[in-house]
Amino acid sequence: MSTTIDPAANQTATLTSAPTIDDQSFEREVLAADTPVLVDFYADWCGPCRTMLPVVDDLAGELAGQVKVVKANIDTAPQAAARFGVRAVPTFAVVHRGTVQSRITGARPKSDLLAAVTPLIR
Numbered sequence: 001m002s003t004t005i006d007p008a009a010n011q012t013a014t015l016t017s018a019p020t021i022d023d024q025s026f027e028r029e030v031l032a033a034d035t036p037v038l039v040d041f042y043a044d045w046c047g048p049c050r051t052m053l054p055v056v057d058d059l060a061g062e063l064a065g066q067v068k069v070v071k072a073n074i075d076t077a078p079q080a081a082a083r084f085g086v087r088a089v090p091t092f093a094v095v096h097r098g099t100v101q102s103r104i105t106g107a108r109p110k111s112d113l114l115a116a117v118t119p120l121i122r
Contacts, residue, residue: 016061018069026080029070036096036120037068038113041086043075048107049090055110066121096120 018040021029030037040056042049053071060069074081074089084093084100092104094116102116 016064017057018060018071020071020073021077021080022072023077023079026072026077026083029068030080030095031098033068033095035066035068036094036101036117037070038063038117039080039084039093039095040069040071041074041077041081041084041089041091041093042071043073043089046089051107052090055113059110059113063117063121067117092116094120 019029030039038056038059040049040052042052044050056069056071059067063069072080074086084091084103086093088105090105090107092108092113093100094102101120104112104116
């Protein structure tokens with residue numbers, strides 16, 4: 001987490017980066033999570049995935065405490081990607097109580113990702 005200061009607005013904002021998980025932490029961080037989880041399945045070599053990283057990190061901060069946002073690199077978490085049937089990247093899975101509630105494939109606007117998780121926020 002880092003802090004930036006916007007001199008024009010004279011405000012301080014806290015930036016949160018979505019953590020990257022691997023096959024070993026997938027069960028704990030996603031399937032056993034108490035809150036809904038937005039998983040970004042991505043790859044370092046994927047241009048659209050790189051485009052989505054700031055959006056995912058922004059959502060991690062915006063949804064903190066309501067929805068857990070994590071990133072799973074398909075090259076370092078291949079079992080997790082296979083378990084969720086990821087065939088293209090980026091793929092976003094909304095998981096709640098160990099079950100995929102929705103899935104979005106491709107680079108999409110932030111509003112699409114918010115619309116997928118909003119029904120699960122209490």
